[in-house]
Amino acid sequence: MTADDDAADNAVRAQYEAYPYPARDPGDEAQRLITGSPSHLLEIEHFVFAGGRVGGAAGAGGFRALVAGGGTGDGAIMLAQQLADRDAGPGAGPVGGPGSGPGGGTVTYLDMSSASLAVAKSRAAARGLDNITFHQGSLLDLPQICAERGWAPFDYIDCCGVLHHLASPKDGLAALVSVLAERGGLGLMLYGELGRTGVYPAQRAIARLRGDDPAHESLALARRLVAAMPNGNWLRRNAYLADHLAGDDAGFHDLLLHSRDRAYLVGEVAELVAGADMRISGFLPSGAYDPANYLNDPDLIQRAAALPALQRWALAEELSGAMKTHVFYAVRNSNETGGIPRDQTPAMVPVLREMAADRLAASLAQSPRLTATLGGIERQFELPPGAADIVAHIDGRRTLRQIHGRMRVGGSKMGGKKMNWDQFAKAFSALYGILHPLNLLLFAGAEL
Ligand SMILES: C[S@@+](CC[C@H](N)C(=O)[O-])C[C@H]1O[C@@H](n2cnc3c(N)ncnc32)[C@H](O)[C@@H]1O
Known part of the structure; x- marks a missing residue:
C-alpha cells in the first residue's frame, strides 16, 4: 500500500459516508421490493448451483450468503426477502410464492460505510427481516473477520460494483474467494469500459x-x-x-467524482476471474453477450458463432458499445458440477424470473413476438409454436417431466394426442433458446 493508495482509500470512504449509494428511502420498502442482478435467488440457483435448490445443494437450512460492499442494501434486502419468502411455509415454492419450508438461509452484510449500513439496516427493519447480520468493515479484512466470528465459508458472495473501486481488485477478489465454500459461487458487477x-x-x-x-x-x-x-x-x-x-x-x-474507479473489457474480466482460479458461469443477460443479436448478415453471424466463448463475448461488447457494466456469476475451476445447468433433464424445474406465467402465456397466445432491449438495441424475438402452452404450465415447482405430462400435440386446447418426451424436449429447448438469453427463463429450485 502506497501513501497514494491510503489517500484514495480515505477519499472513497469519505464519499460513501457523504453519499451512501444508491440513494434509498427505507419508507419505500412498504411499496416495492427492488430486484436486479446479481443475487436474485433464482439466478443464484441457475448460475451457481446448476438449477438445484439452495439449502439443497448447499446443505439444508445452512445456506449462507455474504454481500460484500452492500451499500444501501439493494442486493442484501432482495436476497434476504426472497430467502424469507421461501422459508415462510410448507412445500417447495418459487420465489415470491409459498415457501419451501425451514432453512431459507441467512445473509451477512458488510460495508465500510456506516452511513450506507444505517440505510440498509433501516430497510431491513422496515420489512421485518431478521435473517441479515450487519457488519461495518473492509472486505479486504474478510479472512480475519471471518476467523474471529466463525462466519465462513459462504455458499454465495455478492460483490456488486465494489472491486473496481479498490487499489487492487485482484486482492479484493482473493479475499472474497478465501471465504467462499468449495461449491459456492460469486455474483459480481464490474464497470464496462466501452x-x-x-x-x-x-x-x-x-x-x-x-x-x-x-x-x-x-x-x-x-x-x-x-x-x-x-x-x-x-x-x-x-x-x-x-x-x-x-x-x-x-x-x-x-x-x-469518484476518487478511484476503473472499467473493464470482457477479456479483462475473464483474466481477473481466471487469476482467482475461478470461471465465469454466465454474463447477464446472456443474449447481450451473443454477437448474433447485433448482426443481420448470415455470413458474419456464422463466423461469430464459430469463435470460442470468450471471443464471442468480447465481440458482442465491441459491437454493442452500450455495456456500462458487466454482471456475471463465477464458480471455482475445481467445481465441476457447479455453474449453469448442463442438460435439460426431466428432473429440472424451469422458472420464469419475474413474469407471471399466466400473463406471459396470454400475451404469447395473442402474439408470438416479444420485444426486448439487449446491449442497447431493441429487438423482436419470435417464439416457437406451442410456446404459450408450455409457458402456461411453468409455475416454478413443476419439473420438466411434470410439464411434459400436461402437454399435448397442437396445444391442450386443441385436445391433440400426447407429445412424446423428445418432441417436448425439442419444443422446450426452442423456447428456452429465446427466453433464457433475455434472462426470463431459468432453471431453479430442483431437488437435485
Ligand atoms: C457503488 S457502491 C455499491 C453498493 C451495492 N453493492 C450496490 O450495488 O447497490 C460501493 C460500496 O462499496 C463499499 N466499499 C468500497 N470499498 C470497500 C471495502 N474495501 N470494503 C467494504 N466495502 C467497501 C462502499 O462503501 C459502497 O457502499
Missing part, C-alpha cells in the same frame, strides 16, 4: 478544475461543468449515461 465512454476524460476535467477541494464537496462545480460541455464531448454524446447525469447527487457523484 459503455462508459466519456466518463474518465470528464472525471479528469473535473479534477483539474476543483484543485484541492475534496471530491465530495465539488458536486455543484461538476454539475456546472457537465452542463457547459460542448456537443462533441464524449460524455455528452454517450446516450447510455443520460440517466446518471440527470439523476440524484449520489449517482452523479459516483459517476464523475
Whole structure:
C-alpha cells in the first residue's frame, strides 16, 4: 500500500459516508421490493448451483450468503426477502410464492460505510427481516473477520460494483474467494469500459478544475461543468449515461467524482476471474453477450458463432458499445458440477424470473413476438409454436417431466394426442433458446 493508495482509500470512504449509494428511502420498502442482478435467488440457483435448490445443494437450512460492499442494501434486502419468502411455509415454492419450508438461509452484510449500513439496516427493519447480520468493515479484512466470528465459508458472495473501486481488485477478489465454500459461487458487477465512454476524460476535467477541494464537496462545480460541455464531448454524446447525469447527487457523484474507479473489457474480466482460479458461469443477460443479436448478415453471424466463448463475448461488447457494466456469476475451476445447468433433464424445474406465467402465456397466445432491449438495441424475438402452452404450465415447482405430462400435440386446447418426451424436449429447448438469453427463463429450485 502506497501513501497514494491510503489517500484514495480515505477519499472513497469519505464519499460513501457523504453519499451512501444508491440513494434509498427505507419508507419505500412498504411499496416495492427492488430486484436486479446479481443475487436474485433464482439466478443464484441457475448460475451457481446448476438449477438445484439452495439449502439443497448447499446443505439444508445452512445456506449462507455474504454481500460484500452492500451499500444501501439493494442486493442484501432482495436476497434476504426472497430467502424469507421461501422459508415462510410448507412445500417447495418459487420465489415470491409459498415457501419451501425451514432453512431459507441467512445473509451477512458488510460495508465500510456506516452511513450506507444505517440505510440498509433501516430497510431491513422496515420489512421485518431478521435473517441479515450487519457488519461495518473492509472486505479486504474478510479472512480475519471471518476467523474471529466463525462466519465462513459462504455458499454465495455478492460483490456488486465494489472491486473496481479498490487499489487492487485482484486482492479484493482473493479475499472474497478465501471465504467462499468449495461449491459456492460469486455474483459480481464490474464497470464496462466501452459503455462508459466519456466518463474518465470528464472525471479528469473535473479534477483539474476543483484543485484541492475534496471530491465530495465539488458536486455543484461538476454539475456546472457537465452542463457547459460542448456537443462533441464524449460524455455528452454517450446516450447510455443520460440517466446518471440527470439523476440524484449520489449517482452523479459516483459517476464523475469518484476518487478511484476503473472499467473493464470482457477479456479483462475473464483474466481477473481466471487469476482467482475461478470461471465465469454466465454474463447477464446472456443474449447481450451473443454477437448474433447485433448482426443481420448470415455470413458474419456464422463466423461469430464459430469463435470460442470468450471471443464471442468480447465481440458482442465491441459491437454493442452500450455495456456500462458487466454482471456475471463465477464458480471455482475445481467445481465441476457447479455453474449453469448442463442438460435439460426431466428432473429440472424451469422458472420464469419475474413474469407471471399466466400473463406471459396470454400475451404469447395473442402474439408470438416479444420485444426486448439487449446491449442497447431493441429487438423482436419470435417464439416457437406451442410456446404459450408450455409457458402456461411453468409455475416454478413443476419439473420438466411434470410439464411434459400436461402437454399435448397442437396445444391442450386443441385436445391433440400426447407429445412424446423428445418432441417436448425439442419444443422446450426452442423456447428456452429465446427466453433464457433475455434472462426470463431459468432453471431453479430442483431437488437435485
Ligand atoms: C457503488 S457502491 C455499491 C453498493 C451495492 N453493492 C450496490 O450495488 O447497490 C460501493 C460500496 O462499496 C463499499 N466499499 C468500497 N470499498 C470497500 C471495502 N474495501 N470494503 C467494504 N466495502 C467497501 C462502499 O462503501 C459502497 O457502499
